[in-house]
Structures are given as structure tokens and as C-alpha cells.
Amino acid sequence: MSIQNAKPTWYGGIRDLFTPKDIAHMAPHGIHLNDYDAVKERAPDIYGQVASQNMPPGNPWNADQADLFLQWMKDDYPKGNPPEQAEFASLKVAQTLASRTRKDVRSLSSSEITTLKKAFQGLMDLDTNDPNSYFKMAGYHGLPEAYCMHHIPPYNPWHRAYLLAFENALRSVKGCEDVTLPYWDIYSDFPDIFNQKPFDAYTLPVTLSSTYPKGYKTQRYSEADIASNLKTYDVITDFKRAAGEKDWEDYHGGRAFDNSTNDTSISAHDGGHVSIGPTMGVQEVAAFDPIFWFYHCNIDRMLWEWQKKMKATDINGLLSTVTSQMSRNYFTISALEKLPPFTDNTPFLTTVKIINSADTLDVDYAAPEDDNTKQFAMTAFNTKQRGSVEASEKFHVNTDMVNVRVKGVNRIKIPGSFNVHLLKDGKKIASKAFFQPSEVEKCPNCVENPIVNFDFKLPLDDVKTGKLETWIEPLDHEPFGDRFPHKLMDKPTINVRLLLRNE
Numbered sequence: 408m409s410i411q412n413a414k415p416t417w418y419g420g421i422r423d424l425f426t427p428k429d430i431a432h433m434a435p436h437g438i439h440l441n442d443y444d445a446v447k448e449r450a451p452d453i454y455g456q457v458a459s460q461n462m463p464p465g466n467p468w469n470a471d472q473a474d475l476f477l478q479w480m481k482d483d484y485p486k487g488n489p490p491e492q493a494e495f496a497s498l499k500v501a502q503t504l505a506s507r508t509r510k511d512v513r514s515l516s517s518s519e520i521t522t523l524k525k526a527f528q529g530l531m532d533l534d535t536n537d538p539n540s541y542f543k544m545a546g547y548h549g550l551p552e553a554y555c556m557h558h559i560p561p562y563n564p565w566h567r568a569y570l571l572a573f574e575n576a577l578r579s580v581k582g583c584e585d586v587t588l589p590y591w592d593i594y595s596d597f598p599d600i601f602n603q604k605p606f607d608a609y610t611l612p613v614t615l616s617s618t619y620p621k622g623y624k625t626q627r628y629s630e631a632d633i634a635s636n637l638k639t640y641d642v643i644t645d646f647k648r649a650a651g652e653k654d655w656e657d658y659h660g661g662r663a664f665d666n667s668t669n670d671t672s673i674s675a676h677d678g679g680h681v682s683i684g685p686t687m688g689v690q691e692v693a694a695f696d697p698i699f700w701f702y703h704c705n706i707d708r709m710l711w712e713w714q715k716k717m718k719a720t721d722i723n724g725l726l727s728t729v730t731s732q733m734s735r736n737y738f739t740i741s742a743l744e745k746l747p748p749f750t751d752n753t754p755f756l757t758t759v760k761i762i763n764s765a766d767t768l769d770v771d772y773a774a775p776e777d778d779n780t781k782q783f784a785m786t787a788f789n790t791k792q793r794g795s796v797e798a799s800e801k802f803h804v805n806t807d808m809v810n811v812r813v814k815g816v817n818r819i820k821i822p823g824s825f826n827v828h829l830l831k832d833g834k835k836i837a838s839k840a841f842f843q844p845s846e847v848e849k850c851p852n853c854v855e856n857p858i859v860n861f862d863f864k865l866p867l868d869d870v871k872t873g874k875l876e877t878w879i880e881p882l883d884h885e886p887f888g889d890r891f892p893h894k895l896m897d898k899p900t901i902n903v904r905l906l907l908r909n910e
Contacts, residue, residue: 415479416487417443418653418717422727424472429463430723441726442735447484454480483801486653488788489718505764505771507574509708512589512701513598513776520600522586527697528605529580535613539576542612545699547572547748549691549844550615554747557690557842558673558859559663559852560734561746561758567707568749568756571768573700575754587770590708591701593679594643595777597630606697615692618845625696627684640678640840645670650713651789655728658713661859665731668810668862674839676706681824681840681882688824688882690844708772711764720763738762792906802907809870810904811837813861813877817897819847819854821881825891827861828878831870835878837863845883858897870903877901 415421425440439445446453453462454476460467468476479485515523533540547569548555556565574588591598600606611623628636637643649658649671656664660671679702681688686696693699719725722738729735737743737758744750744757756768765771794810796802813827823845829837839861844850877899879891893899 414482414485414487415475416485417446417479417727418489419487420490421446421476421479423718424468424476425723426463426466427723428466432463439726441723443484443486443727443730450476450480450484486791488653489716505766505769507587507768507770508773509587509704509770510589510773511592511776512600513592513595514773515589515600522583523577523589524603524605526577526580526583526586529583530576531605531609539579541609544573544576545609545694548694548699549689550619552748553691553844553850555690556746556852558661559856560659560737561743562659562673563707563710564737564758564761565746565749566703567710567761567764567768568746568754570700570704570707571754571756571770572749574770588700588704590704590772591698592775592777593637593646593702593705595775597633601698601701606701609695609697611695619692625684625686625692627686627696627698628682633682633684636682637679639838640675640682641670641837642675642678642682645675645678646672646709648789649675650709650716651787652713653717653728653788653791654730655719655725655734656730657789657791658710658728660862663856664734666860668812668864669839669860670862670864672706672710674862677824677842678840680842681826685882688840688842690824690842690850691846693842707764711772714762714764720765722759722762725762790908792908794902794904794906796907796909800909802909805906805908807867808864808906809867810906811863811865811870811875812902812904813863813899814902815897815899816859816861816879817857817899818843818859819857820896821879821891822847822883824882826880826882828880829863830876830878832873833876836869837865839863864906867905875901 422441422443430440433440438449454473456462457468457476458473462468527541530539530541530544535542537543546552555569556562570588574586577586577588578584591601608625611619611621614621615623627633649660652658652671656667658671659673660667661669661673680693683698683702684696687693687699687702714720714725717724717728719728726735726738729738744759746756746758746761749756760767792805794812811829816827818841824840824842827839827841828835841859841861843853847853879893879896880889881887881891
């Protein structure tokens with residue numbers, strides 16, 4: 408292969424020197440050639456084998472490839488960026504072979520809208536025990552059957568499988584066999600279609616709990632309030648930041664993702680849920696609001712665009728972006744690859760099977776209508792910034808920005824979703840939201856991951872004068888009011904750091 412970058416980097420081509428056959432050959436020997444840290448650790452041994460043309464067996468590297476690898480070692484193993492492939496030509500739908508193309512909801516024709524309404528209403532009209540009913544499908548996210556995964560590595564894989572299962576249910580309605588689920592481009596204005604039946608609300612046909620009885624109608628904030636909330640929680644900023652990340656953990660963000668800063672995709676996801684309304688802000692019932700499906704379809708679209716930018720559309724490509732063993736385990740250990748109930752039941756998917764949306768799931772996405780949104784997909788890659796580096800590394804200190812981390816919040820102590828506010832001299836200067844069940848102690852993956860952090864990247868000038876404080880506000884002000892006592896959540900701490908970079 409040829410690598411165009413003058414300076415060899417992991418993402419710029421070094422990872423592509425290892426073929427799927429090479430990776431499969433060495434994995435049983437405990438050498439993972441699709442793992443940056445593993446290759447870096449074994450680099451001298453790898454170089455010795457390839458330079459002497461002992462490896463790979465049957466197809467040894469040529470001298471140029473071996474020299475390229477050696478130069479990467481001399482340059483201290485930079486990660487770099489993936490090559491710009493025809494300026495992200497993957498955004499052009501004409502290049503996809505997938506038969507299901509999910510469109511921006513604002514681009515739908517009148518006939519497509521009619522069919523989509525028919526499909527949604529068809530599911531809503533089914534008996535609650537029907538496996539394709541709207542009630543049954545929405546219930547997988549919380550009540551009455553809680554399968555959903557959040558703030559852990561299978562979060563995006565689970566929701567991708569969930570969207571496909573729901574789209575298949577829509578296609579079960581007579582006359583809607585070719586319908587696809589559109590996405591809501593959250594960067595654009597609120598689409599009027601969401602104010603039309605059956606997308607405006609859903610009424611529970613049976614009782615879920617004392618809080619959500621039969622007849623409960625899903626609720627949303629006004630369009631103006633939604634737009635304001637999205638700004639308050641920095642949802643657009645966090646999604647944009649995610650689009651420029653290169654590692655799987657940094658794209659998602661959060662303590663379960665190698666303790667990466669919690670200000671990218673999952674932070675934006677949480678803020679979006681809380682921004683939209685009282686129903687969307689509660690994990691148990693969020694999926695009953697029809698807007699849920701359009702919102703999450705867009706999150707999946709953004710993930711797929713990131714995967715294409717990162718050449719992470721197959722298992723080896725994806726694993727080459729993974730930095731933590733915990734994340735890697737969910738794609739390499741069969742017992743952890745399951746996405747209940749969608750592994751043992753239709754559509755029979757696992758974390759590995761959902762990786763290639765176009766080839767395996769037959770799902771791709773049309774480009775958004777808004778030109779500004781298209782630019783988000785082409786966001787330049789971020790330079791990785793951290794609060795600490797290994798002592799052996801060379802690094803630069805950024806003095807214009809600072810990261811304020813609210814560290815060690817025991818979320819199990821807080822009933823339901825909540826906000827974390829950063830205040831300066833008594834005034835809010837930044838806010839984040841966290842999305843979780845009301846009875847969080849009954850959520851298995853919540854209990855397994857109880858401690859969470861919150862990160863606010865701000866200009867140093869914004870925080871270096873004045874008195875700072877944090878305020879944690881439950882969405883439900885009962886029984887603690889609007890301020891949850893710090894001592895009841897294991898006394899979280901504040902960590903303020905200048906940011907370091909080594910590239």
C-alpha cells in the first residue's frame with residue numbers, strides 16, 4: 408500500500424499496513440495488530456520480523472513498508488489523522504449500495520410523509536401485546552421492559568439495533584413495506600411535522616406506573632424552549648466536538664470510556680433528551696414520545712459519518728480507534744457482544760454485527776438538507792487534549808483553555824435525570840445534563856457504573872477571577888428541592904486543569 412502522509416502516523420496509514428489476515432494470524436498469540444497500544448508496545452519486535460521479511464507469512468513487507476514503520480517509531484508513535492478521502496465523499500448518497508436510505512425529515516415528499524404517518528399510526532393501533540406494537544417497541548427503553556444501555560460502550564450499538572428493530576416494525580404495516588425512519592437534524596430548526604399527528608404525542612393505553620397511568624400523554628417543551636435548552640446544555644457544541652475526535656472513547660466521552668472527558672457525544676445525547684421535554688428527559692418513558700425515534704436516528708447518522716471518516720466501518724477499523732480494554736472487550740468477547748433483546752430475537756444483532764451499517768444492516772443516510780450541518784460532518788480533527796500524560800511523553804501546555812471537572816458524583820443517590828451547573832459569583836456560566844432512570848438503583852448497568860464525572864471546557868479568562876461553585880439539580884424537585892446535597896452523593900470534588908497535548 409502507499410501512504411500519502413509525509414509523516415507516518417497510526418491513523419494516517421500505519422494501521423493499514425496490517426491486513427485482516429495478519430491481524431487474525433497474530434491474535435491467538437496475544438498480539439493485537441489492530442490495537443495502537445499493543446503495536447506501540449511490541450513495535451521493536453514487529454520491526455525486527457518485518458525488516459527481516461519473516462512476517463507476515465507468505466506476504467512479507469517490502470523495504471519501503473518496513474522503513475515507514477521504523478520512521479513511525481523514530482517519530483515517537485504519533486497517532487495523527489486519517490487521510491481526507493475525497494473530502495469525505497462518503498457523504499454522497501449515490502455511492503451507497505444500501506437499499507434503505509434514511510433521509511432528513513425535512514426533505515420528505517408529501518407521499519413519503521403520508522406513508523410514514525400511516526406506519527406510525529399502524530403501530531400505535533396494535534394491541535399492546537403485539538411484538539410490533541408501538542407500546543411494545545417503546546417499552547424496551549425503560550418501562551415496562553428495561554433493556555436500554557447508556558453511558559457504557561454498548562450504548563451506540565444497542566441503539567443502532569433498536570432503531571433497526573423499530574424500522575422493521577414500521578415496515579410490517581401494510582402498504583409501508585419500504586418505509587425508512589427519517590432523522591431530525593438537530594442543528595436545524597424544529598420541523599413542523601413534529602406538531603402533526605401521530606408525531607406530536609402518544610397516549611399510554613395501559614398503566615406503566617403510578618406516575619405514568621393509562622391515559623398519560625407524552626409532553627414536550629415549546630419550540631422556543633427546546634432551542635434555548637439545547638444552547639444551555641451545549642448540545643450542538645458537544646456533538647461538533649465529538650465529530651472531530653479520533654478515538655472511540657473520546658467520541659463518546661465519560662468515565663466508562665477510559666475516563667475520557669464527558670463533553671462529546673453522550674453528553675450531547677443527555678443534554679438533548681433533557682432539552683426536549685418532561686417525557687424525553689425521563690429514561691423509562693422517553694421512547695414513548697415519537698420524537699425519540701427521529702432524535703436517535705440522527706445520533707446514529709452522526710456516528711456512521713464519524714465511522715466513515717475514521718475508516719472504522721469494520722471490526723478491525725473500529726478496534727483500531729479503541730483505547731481501553733473495557734471497550735475492546737465488548738467487541739471481542741462473545742458473552743459481552745449481546746444486545747438484549749435484539750440478539751436472541753429479531754433482528755438478531757450483536758455489537759460486531761452492527762458495525763457496518765451499510766453492508767450488514769443495509770442502512771445508509773442521505774445528506775442533511777442544511778448546508779451548515781454538512782459542514783459539521785467535515786469538522787477538522789481535534790488535537791487530543793488531556794489533563795495528564797505519561798512522564799515519558801513530551802507535551803505542550805495550552806494556557807488559553809481550562810477544564811473544570813466535577814468529579815466522583817455517585818449518580819445512584821440521585822433519583823432520575825439531573826443537571827450539573829457551574830456558577831461564577833452566583834451566576835450560571837455552564838450547564839450539563841445527565842440522563843438516567845427515576846429508579847436508578849433498579850438499572851443494572853447504572854449500578855455497575857455508579858460514579859460519573861462532568862467536564863466544562865472554558866476559556867481560562869472565564870474562570871480565573873470570581874468565586875466558582877457547582878450546583879446539582881434533579882429534574883424532579885421532590886423530595887430534595889432544586890439543590891441535591893453534595894454530601895448525599897459521596898461528596899464529589901472539583902478538579903481544575905490546564906490542558907496538555909503531545910502532538
